[in-house]
Amino acid sequence: MSSSLERQQASFMSSMSAASSKLAGTKRALAPPSPSPSVGSVASAIAAGNGTPRKAAADRVDTPAHNIVYSQPAATGTGLSIITQVTYAIAWLRGKDEPRTYLEILGHLSGLHWSASYQEEFVEAMRRTREIQWIPDPNLSEQTWQSGTYLHRPKVPGVRNKTQLLAYLQKKTDASCVGVKELKDGWPDCEKAINELEAEHKILVIRIKKEGLPRYVWLDDPSLFHEVDPELKVMWQKVEVPGTDTIVQRLKAASQKPASEDPRDKMTSAPKAEKKKRAQRRTGKATNTHMEHLLKDYSHMKR
Numbered sequence: 288m289s290s291s292l293e294r295q296q297a298s299f300m301s302s303m304s305a306a307s308s309k310l311a312g313t314k315r316a317l318a319p320p321s322p323s324p325s326v327g328s329v330a331s332a333i334a335a336g337n338g339t340p341r342k343a344a345a346d347r348v349d350t351p352a353h354n355i356v357y358s359q360p361a362a363t364g365t366g367l368s369i370i371t372q373v374t375y376a377i378a379w380l381r382g383k384d385e386p387r388t389y390l391e392i393l394g395h396l397s398g399l400h401w402s403a404s405y406q407e408e409f410v411e412a413m414r415r416t417r418e419i420q421w422i423p424d425p426n427l428s429e430q431t432w433q434s435g436t437y438l439h440r441p442k443v444p445g446v447r448n449k450t451q452l453l454a455y456l457q458k459k460t461d462a463s464c465v466g467v468k469e470l471k472d473g474w475p476d477c478e479k480a481i482n483e484l485e486a487e488h489k490i491l492v493i494r495i496k497k498e499g500l501p502r503y504v505w506l507d508d509p510s511l512f513h514e515v516d517p518e519l520k521v522m523w524q525k526v527e528v529p530g531t532d533t534i535v536q537r538l539k540a541a542s543q544k545p546a547s548e549d550p551r552d553k554m555t556s557a558p559k560a561e562k563k564k565r566a567q568r569r570t571g572k573a574t575n576t577h578m579e580h581l582l583k584d585y586s587h588m589k590r
Contacts, residue, residue: 369412372396377418377439381473384447386422386436389413407432441473449480453489456506464493464503488512 376392389410393399398406410432414421420440423430443465446455456465470477481501484490491505529537531547538545 369409372398372409373412373416373419376413376437377416380419380437380439381441381475383439386438388436389433392437413437439473442469443473446470447474449484452477452480452484452504453506456490456504459506462505464505466503467501470504 375396379392379395380387389406390399392413393401393406393409398409401409413419418440420438422436422438424434424436427434443455446452452470467477467481478501481490481492481504485492485501488509489507491507492501493503494500495502535545535547
């Protein structure tokens with residue numbers, strides 16, 4: 288028995304040793320990590336006269352295509368539109384009091400290098416614009432696209448100070464107002480003058496509630512202004528005004544019609560009168576007159 292057990296143990300140990308040798312033969316050896324160059328190694332390589340040091344392994348790796356940044360083409364069409372250039376010209380002329388030639392405008396727009404055909408097209412576009420006034424050259428009998436000067440034409444023409452504003456308001460034939468936004472088109476810093484004229488009671492100003500900025504302007508007469516005693520203002524503010532319902536009741540009690548009464552309420556509360564139905568009139572000429580004796584009512588002759 289002991290000999291059979293020993294033989295089994297010896298065979299088991301031999302099979303285990305054979306399996307371990309097979310696993311050891313198939314095991315893959317891992318490559319050691321490539322060390323990155325240190326500061327000392329780079330400095331020594333440069334000092335030895337080898338030129339630039341070798342690139343690290345990370346530098347030799349191909350860069351992915353999605354990380355490559357390509358150079359973008361220049362936006363060659365930006366700002367070269369005729370409409371855009373005319374807008375810039377209007378903004379520049381708005382701050383000028385004297386007329387300007389087309390060469391001065393092109394110099395501001397950096398357009399002196401434009402072709403002659405493009406410059407002519409630009410000048411024609413300026414002359415068609417309502418915001419720009421073209422002044423022909425009086426010394427020329429025949430005007431060209433290069434002649435004349437240009438001036439900004441504001442929405443409210445000829446108003447750039449307090450005197451001109453009062454004169455413009457006095458010339459108006461109606462009681463319409465003038466918008467401050469329109470005034471700023473030709474007079475950008477008009478708010479200070481508006482505040483001064485309002486303090487002198489020469490104009491009436493409607494302001495925006497939130498910002499307090501002027502919005503509309505009317506002509507005023509300083510002779511109609513009368514200073515009210517501050518004590519009277521305080522007494523006026525202390526007077527209590529009855530409510531709307533109380534005022535309506537008192538007016539009705541005095542047989543007066545309140546102005547706040549809605550006439551539509553009275554119409555809805557009143558009962559609707561019934562319309563009488565009118566009997567339909569029979570029209571047409573009777574043609575059976577020869578049968579009238581047959582159509583008579585003889586019911587009263589029944590027994």
